[in-house]
Amino acid sequence: MDKLINDFSFGLFFWQILLFVGLLLLLRKFAWKPILEAVNNREEGIKNALESAEEARKEMQNLQADNERILNEARAERDGMLKEARQLKENMITDAKSEAQAEADKIVAQAQATIESEKKAAIADLKSQVAGLSVEIAEKVVRKELADKDKQLELVESMLGDVTLN
Amino acid sequence: MHRNLGTEILRVMQNRTVVKVLLIFTLAFATSNLFAKESKKEGNEGEGDLKTEIKEFIDHHLQDSHDFTLFSDKEANTHYGLPLPVILWDNGLKVFSSSRFHHGETVAEVDGNYYKLYHSKIYKTDASGTINYDEEHHATNTKPLDFSITKNVVSILLIGLLMFFMFSRLAKSYKKNNGIPTGVGRFLEPLVLFVRDEIAIPNIGEKNYKRYMSFLLTVFFFIWLLNLLGMTPLAVNVTGNIAVTFALALITFLITNLTANKNYWGHIFWMPGVPTFMKVVLAPIELLGVFIKPFSLMIRLYANMTAGHVVIMSIIGMMFLFKSWIGSPLSFGLSFALSILELLVAALQAYIFTMLSALYFGMATEEAHH
Numbered sequence: 001m002d003k004l005i006n007d008f009s010f011g012l013f014f015w016q017i018l019l020f021v022g023l024l025l026l027l028r029k030f031a032w033k034p035i036l037e038a039v040n041n042r043e044e045g046i047k048n049a050l051e052s053a054e055e056a057r058k059e060m061q062n063l064q065a066d067n068e069r070i071l072n073e074a075r076a077e078r079d080g081m082l083k084e085a086r087q088l089k090e091n092m093i094t095d096a097k098s099e100a101q102a103e104a105d106k107i108v109a110q111a112q113a114t115i116e117s118e119k120k121a122a123i124a125d126l127k128s129q130v131a132g133l134s135v136e137i138a139e140k141v142v143r144k145e146l147a148d149k150d151k152q153l154e155l156v157e158s159m160l161g162d163v164t165l166n
Numbered sequence: 167m168h169r170n171l172g173t174e175i176l177r178v179m180q181n182r183t184v185v186k187v188l189l190i191f192t193l194a195f196a197t198s199n200l201f202a203k204e205s206k207k208e209g210n211e212g213e214g215d216l217k218t219e220i221k222e223f224i225d226h227h228l229q230d231s232h233d234f235t236l237f238s239d240k241e242a243n244t245h246y247g248l249p250l251p252v253i254l255w256d257n258g259l260k261v262f263s264s265s266r267f268h269h270g271e272t273v274a275e276v277d278g279n280y281y282k283l284y285h286s287k288i289y290k291t292d293a294s295g296t297i298n299y300d301e302e303h304h305a306t307n308t309k310p311l312d313f314s315i316t317k318n319v320v321s322i323l324l325i326g327l328l329m330f331f332m333f334s335r336l337a338k339s340y341k342k343n344n345g346i347p348t349g350v351g352r353f354l355e356p357l358v359l360f361v362r363d364e365i366a367i368p369n370i371g372e373k374n375y376k377r378y379m380s381f382l383l384t385v386f387f388f389i390w391l392l393n394l395l396g397m398t399p400l401a402v403n404v405t406g407n408i409a410v411t412f413a414l415a416l417i418t419f420l421i422t423n424l425t426a427n428k429n430y431w432g433h434i435f436w437m438p439g440v441p442t443f444m445k446v447v448l449a450p451i452e453l454l455g456v457f458i459k460p461f462s463l464m465i466r467l468y469a470n471m472t473a474g475h476v477v478i479m480s481i482i483g484m485m486f487l488f489k490s491w492i493g494s495p496l497s498f499g500l501s502f503a504l505s506i507l508e509l510l511v512a513a514l515q516a517y518i519f520t521m522l523s524a525l526y527f528g529m530a531t532e533e534a535h536h
Contacts, residue, residue, distance in 0.1 A: 004468075009287075009409045011253075011312040012230055015319045016413035020388065023326040028380040031333035035358055036379060038340035045345070 220483035228403050228475055229286040231317040232264040236400075245269055250320060254281070254288065256310035264314070281310070288312050318410065321402045325391045329384075361386050361520065369524035374531040378524065381421060385414060386520040393471060393512030397505065401479075405515070406471030408464070415464035418523045423456065426530035438534075459526055463519055470515050474508045 146152050235247035249265035256279060266274035270283040273295035281288050282295040289297060289307035298306045315323075336351040336358075347355045361383050366375040392404045404410055432438060434452040437445050481501040485494045 004408050007229070007408050008412070009230060009312065009316075009407075011314055012316060012318055012407060013409040013413050014313060015315070016322060016410045017417070019319070019322050019326055020384070020413065020417065023329065023388070024380060024384045026330055027333055027384050030330070031337045032380045032383050034337035034340065035333065035355075036362070036376075038337070038345055039355070039359065039362075042345040 216486060220480075220486065224476060224479045224483065226286070227401050227479060228406065228472060230403075230407060231286060232267065232283060232288070232314055233269070234317050234320060235269075250317065251315045252281075252288070253313040253315065254310045255313060256290065260310075282307075288314075317402055318404045318407055321392065321395055321400075321404050322410075325388065325395060325404075329387055329391065333387075357387075358383060365517070365521050365524050369521065370528040370531065374527075375524075377425070378421070378527045381417070382520050382524055385418075385523065386516050389414070389467065389519055390513055390516035393515060394509075396471065396475065397508055397512060401475070403471065403475050405467055406475055408468050411464040411468040414467070414519070415460040418463060418526065419457075419460035422460070422523075422526045422530045425527065427533075429532060429534040430530045432534070459522075463522055467515055467519055470511060474504075474511055478504050478508060 146155075232252060233245075233247055233249045235245050237247075238245040249263045252260075252262050252264050252267075252274075254260040254276075258277075260276050260279070262274065262276050264283075266272070266276075267281075267283040273291060273293065274281045275293075280291045280293050280295065282291045282297065283289075284297050284305055287305075287309060289305055290310055291297065291307055300306050332350065332354060335349075336347055336354050339348045339351045340346070342348070362375070362379065365386070366379055366382050370378055389405055392402075396403055396405065434456060435449050437448045437452065440448065478501055481497050481504060484497040485501075488494045488497060
């Protein structure tokens with residue numbers, strides 16, 4: 001201890017304090033602050049870059065998932081549309097078929113009705129013509145028959161005979 | 167973290183390096199005592215003179231010096247090196263070159279006053295340079311206030327300039343190269359980050375570490391580079407000088423106590439969570455701890471570096487004593503191995519000083535948690 005105190009040099013202590021504090025202040029201004037700032041900035045930069053890369057990766061994943069989803073949706077939509085179209089086609093065909101059937105039926109029915117009425121008209125016409133012809137024939141027959149008196153009486157008698165038979 | 171004197175002492179004890187260096191220190195003392203005894207025994211023989219010479223040489227090298235002697239030729243009595251300016255405060259400022267002392271051989275006359283260099287210290291003497299002694303062979307002459315630019319001051323200046331040059335260049339290289347260091351900065355940046363990530367943040371915490379970074383970085387590189395400079399053949403012993411370690415520890419002490427929060431003082435004067443009687447007992451112990459912490463920093467660095475210099479120079483000195491084909495290469499190998507160990511110690515001591523400073527700052531700014 002005695003040696004330590006004896007060795008102690010106040011001058012050296014003074015210079016050490018002065019130079020060290022001076023060095024400390026100078027280095028703080030010109031070295032430590034810029035160095036630590038630069039290192040900090042770089043580390044921040046690296047951290048940010050890593051984070052943004054991670055974010056980009058996630059975004060990419062999201063995008064891919066989105067794409068996948070959209071693709072699936074589109075596929076489903078297409079399938080739906082195709083199905084719908086097929087349905088529509090079938091419906092249309094069925095509809096057309098049934099409509100055509102109905103139309104045909106209608107036409108047939110109309111035709112049948114026309115035929116029926118034509119037939120009726122023809123029959124009626126035929127009937128009236130037959131009736132006319134019959135009357136004419138009858139007239140002619142009657143006229144010829146009635147040309148002689150006996151014949152007229154005979155007729156009347158047969159007619160009457162018929163009536164009574166009836 | 168519960169802190170008191172006991173844990174502090176335990177930490178010092180656990181610090182294996184300190185124990186190891188203390189061992190070496192003890193060994194060195196033992197051998198030096200042995201040398202001393204032997205030199206007394208064979209005082210008149212040449213070998214004894216050599217031992218004394220080696221001892222004096224080591225003593226001289228451990229001390230600060232007023233001139234930068236690179237080597238000297240004892241027989242021709244010439245010294246090769248640089249004289250340094252001497253600055254004295256003795257009823258006015260006196261500045262002159264240390265060459266006027268002629269390495270303590272002559273008296274320097276400045277403005278009618280006479281000064282003499284004696285055992286690396288400047289004393290005021292009469293014209294013939296008489297040094298008066300007391301019973302214990304201590305000089306009793308008055309010592310003027312000595313602000314000389316000594317060898318250690320020059321080393322501090324050199325290291326300061328080197329640090330400023332290195333780290334301002336590193337700072338500039340960031341600007342030039344878009345945030346990536348170039349050249350020597352690639353070596354320096356991991357060291358700066360080491361201080362930040364391994365010393366400052368774990369001991370002080372994310373919240374407060376930034377305000378201490380300047381000091382921690384400066385003190386780490388300052389001690390490390392000065393330790394390394396001491397390993398060069400220049401053999402300056404700056405970090406093994408008590409005035410330097412005292413100044414460094416004082417700055418740690420001031421920063422710790424000036425930035426301390428309420429919680430820190432609370433733990434010193436009124437320890438929470440213990441009975442009132444214990445609070446009264448603990449307060450003086452804790453208060454003592456406030457001073458012992460930086461004191462241990464001062465002694466640890468001083469002792470480690472001084473011990474390292476003593477051991478290495480002693481073993482180098484042994485080469486000249488053995489003068490045999492077995493002993494000398496052996497001590498050469500030993501000193502080589504120890505030099506490598508000292509390189510490690512140089513970094514380790516810088517680390518320990520910085521780490522413990524950071525630990526004390528951490529204690530001073532720790533928030534209360536109950």
